[in-house]
Amino acid sequence: MKNKKFLSKLRNIYSEIKESYKAIFIGIAGGYIGTLIGLPLPWLLGSLGLNLCFAFTSYNIDFPTKLLSPVFLIVGIILGGTLNASLLYKIHLWVYSSVAMIICTILSTMIAGFYFYKVCKFEKLISVLAALPGAFVPISAALLEFGKKDSHKAVLIPQATRVIFIVSFVPILFIKQLGFSEMSGYGFVNIYDLKYFLEITFLVIICFLFSGFLKRFNIPSPTLIGAMALSGILYTFEIVNSRFPNTFINIAFIFLGTALGSRLNGLKIKELIFFIFHGIIVSSILIIVAMLTAYLLKEFLGFDFIPTFLSFAPGGIHEMVVISIAYNIDPIFVSYHHFLRILSIVIVLPFLLNRFREN
Template identity: 25%
Template sequence: MTDRKSKMLQLALILATALAGALAARAMGWPIPFLLGSLVATAILSLTIFTRTGNPVFFPRSLRELFIAVIGTMIGTTFTPDVLSMLPTLAVTLCAMMGFVVLAQASNYTIFHHLGGYDRATSFYAAMPGGLIEAVEMGRKAGGDIETLSIQHFVRIVLVILIVPMLFLVVTGETVGSAANQSLEKGPSDWRDWALVAAIAPIGLGIGKVSRLPAAPLLGPLVLTAILQSAGAIDLGGPAALLNLAQLIVGASLGAQFAKTTPRRLLSALALGFVSVAVTLAIASGLALILRQFVPLSFQTLLISFAPGGVTEMSLIALSLGASPVLVSTHHLFRILFTVGVAGLLFKRLGNDPSDT
């Protein structure tokens, strides 16, 4: 069997496993099933089948980057002209978000570096209260452990989604629905929506790389779409099927990195993740309690806006509470942009510590 044929068969096995995991996760009612289900399934495949080889599992970087660009385009569609009517409130809450990001980053870095014993690059990017995809991409370029970063951010997403509803129940006595049947689509998508994504994603990817944006595959398309959408130049529906496919591909690419993971490392990541999420949500809850005295938003809406979960899932939870998904997604989009900006700036100043390599 040729090396190329072997790689293609390996990729086919990974993608088939990812699809099975995604469908199983959706059937079980998991949050973000196409991302988390594919990630878990391919991680298990890597742990049980590929881990003995000691070699990285084949997954084309170009395929991953293309679908990261699709996700960036989808996130950008949540930015609409409606945000302009919320500017007075956003002026206050987004300033608070900057403080939240700095506090969360510093607290989590201390947890991962001093309690977890991770090297500086891995600790720094594991500490990001931002998305799984951009943290792993930036961490990889900085020399961090991509496997550890993937695990820690996966744990963060799962724990935030599980803990936030329980926090509402304890603090407010209200139960948050899963909103499993909700969607970010504005209406039925047609071929024009698919064509717009097909055009914007690669163009944004190219712009991101040429302009040397951090996490360029994500931020290039995201910023381009946000500008076009908020200016009213486009009205992209965001095809749900394409978003699901993109999450499946990205989840599979991350799960494929688990070939060298052991159950012991997974348990360690879960323990550290619980400490990190507990501290981060404590900061978010404190800010939400303070801010509700100054802005016309409920504690629930503020906490969902600050909780460092996925943009899609937090927006779905917002829908289940009757909160504005535009407002919530705007906060998460700003959190991602500000977190990535701060991470790029601060790590350049910190530099690499030879003692940690």
């Protein structure tokens, strides 16, 4: 009986992949183009962008939401994998910057949300989701799970614009201040032996079980939230050390980007220009707030400005960590503060989505 149910699930997954093969192929092509042109988060934003291009045509593309559960699980583990044991020995030095990060996140959201609400005339909750400074993947996952299509374009395009704009701006600033440095990797080296596969298998299973536990409490995006929180703890205490290889990560991002892009069918060129324009303005505001926070921490508490700004600039967490490694800045300092911002946003998301359901 159990074997029949398992085979039935496999058939359902296969049929869903078969239905969405067009979108997946478009996503793969978009991700590859993203790597060629140097796009930040290339496999995510590239696959989203090319699927978005087809949204202006009559070509029908579809991507079932059911395929996203394993993707959310992997992405959550990826985010948790930015931490390691050295955090335990340093976190007591970052109490004030941690408080500053939470204040900065709240302040940035209030300013950007006010702009979207007053200037762009978004609904209040959509204004807040579009304004959240970071956590693009958790926000995207929550939107896909929530399924309110009218909110997708108003949130996803400004959020994607923020990632591209800030991740493009920060390296220019660093090259001007510190000179050019090669940016090539995250600093993790996997040894693909039996221990590696046992650790990855253990990590996937325990995160999956923990996500199922959270689901009982009706927490939105339990798969992504559970995987991110639990894997972060396991990596910090070095219970596991193995990370997913880049190829696996890229595949997960292709699926996620494809799902996001396929939800934007019917978008008009005027709407796209409108969202990108205001997304750039809000991104500039977020950079100014991050700079001001880093300056205040430097003046009053002795933090170095450049590492602190890198930690507070709400770009992609992986891109910021890569920049920190390239310029010999403590990657744990950078990843911890970005992880803290993402975690604080993820904790707030359920309350926002509950408000969505009520309306």
